[in-house]
Amino acid sequence: MMRTRPLKVALLGCGVVGSEVARIMTTHADDLAARIGAPVELAGVAVRRPDRVREGVDPALVTTDAAALARREDIDVVIEVIGGVEPARKLITSAFEHGASVVTANKALLAEDSPSLHEAAEKGGNDLYYEAAVAAAIPLVRPLRESLAGDKVNRVLGIVNGTTNFILDRMDSTGAGYGEALDEATALGYAEADPTADVEGFDAAAKAAILAGIAFHTRVRLDDVHREGLTEITAADIASAKRMGCTVKLLAICERAADGRSVTARVHPAMIPLSHPLAGVREAYNAVFVESDAAGQLMFYGPGAGGAPTASAVLGDLVAACRNKLNGSKGPGESAYAQLPVSPMGDVVTRYHISLDVADKPGVLAQVATTFAEHGVSIDTVRQQGKDGDAWLVVVTHSAPDASLSATVEALRGLDTVRGVASIMRVEGE
Incomplete structure (x- = not known):
């Protein structure tokens, strides 16, 4: 049986994504209620410019006080689509402290400080969902x-x-x-x-x-x-x-x-x-x-972007968070048990494509090849083009540590016969 008392949702931000979230919540209200097991009600919308006309949003719901909306005790789920680190972090933490689960699309904040967000959600017994933070509508x-x-x-x-x-x-x-x-x-x-x-x-x-x-x-x-x-x-x-x-x-x-x-x-x-x-x-x-x-x-x-695709991911998370509220359950929290160190780029093994502007004279290729060998980098292919004293060498390497490849490039820049390193690019997917 469907519960008649609606789950209340606060929307923080009503730009390109937020306006689509509000629209879908209105136009698909019956379907969302059927999928969740209870109606969902948009209880407030926090914006910076309250005078702007927002189609499909009741002006009575609009407020400039995002902090007050996030800490309302009657809110079940807060949707944060403001972006940026602050004030989003404080708003999300406040929502958790006052009993709400949070759905966010805020990749910058998650990349900067997801541990504290997960800890705040866990402490309050609430959910943190963020499908929309990566690749919008793509389930990832x-x-x-x-x-x-x-x-x-x-x-x-x-x-x-x-x-x-x-x-x-x-x-x-x-x-x-x-x-x-x-x-x-x-x-x-x-x-x-x-x-x-x-x-x-x-x-x-x-x-x-x-x-x-x-x-x-x-x-x-x-x-x-x-x-x-x-x-x-x-x-x-x-x-x-x-x-x-x-x-x-x-x-x-x-x-x-x-x-x-x-x-x-x-x-x-x-x-x-x-x-x-x-x-x-x-x-x-x-x-x-x-x-x-x-x-x-x-x-x-x-x-991977756009108002409607991102809103699709937000609404998917909203359904999950609301179902958990109804059932008294929780979704997955942070999983960081492995605690593996993050190695620097220099340790990455990859291939390089390097384009060199060189002097067109005998011995240049041998000198360049020697430089690669001295740094332990094996050459896969070389293509040479030259005319009227100008020459280009395009070198593709075998796989080697990125630090070795970088050192090779710096050494090449120091050769008298190399006028310039015109282009450096890694080669992947082979």
Whole structure:
């Protein structure tokens, strides 16, 4: 039988995502009630600009006092879609202290301080759900937390930022430069007016920290994630990747070490073969590979951003949190029992694609090859082009520790015959 007294929900933030959450709660009210076992009532909406018209939101519910709304004793679930670290952290902690469960899409806060949030939820006997914090509508957090809880995850590899994937896809498909592709992404609404969080890899790094923490049962913070953006990627890099039968993607890579004693988390551009499934992920879509002992390879694909897709994930979490409230139960909490150390980027074993501007004279190739050998890095292939005293060497290495590859590059920069290191990119997925 359905309970007639509604579960009350507070919504903190009513922007692109929050307005979609409010709309779906209204238009799908009957379905949500049937799935939960009780009606859900939007009891308050905290905003910064109360005078703005919000279609489908009763103006009587709107308040600028988010703190008061979060600590109301009659609220069952707080949905936080404000973003940022503060005041979101204080609001979420206050909600837990006053008996509410929390659904959040706040990747920045989770990557910065998820342990304290989990501890506050546990102390109050409440739930913390955050499916929408990573890859929007794509079910990824729940499969890692629950469906694969009995398996051993070894690697999470994927495209988790739609803006950067759109930019790189345009550079690959049209030959556009980075600036042109970014302008198009901005015009279409994929990139913010200030795209720094996306193009410098901060957004993807926060998601990588969250995914690594769940996958490896280890606390991983944003500071633990090696991060590189794509602002230095050129049309020449894209063309060089094509000649290798590859494309360029900004990847989030979380790995367990071969001996199982440590983990790594990193975000950076990389060349991947056209035969790899991630190479075919176009436009602003996201896709993530999960590799585990028993399940093998799993791929999750779909829209990774946008109001409606993100709201879909938020509402899924809302249903789970409300069901738990009705049943007097709790969902999964933090699992950090493994406490594995996070190794630095220098320990990561990877391959490099290096483009060198060199003098076109005898002995240059031998000198470059010697430099690689001195640092213990084996060369896989070399391509040389030269004309009228100008020459380019494109070197692709075998796998080696990233620290060795970095030392090799620094040594190459010091050679008299090397005029410049034009491009450095890792090669993944082979």
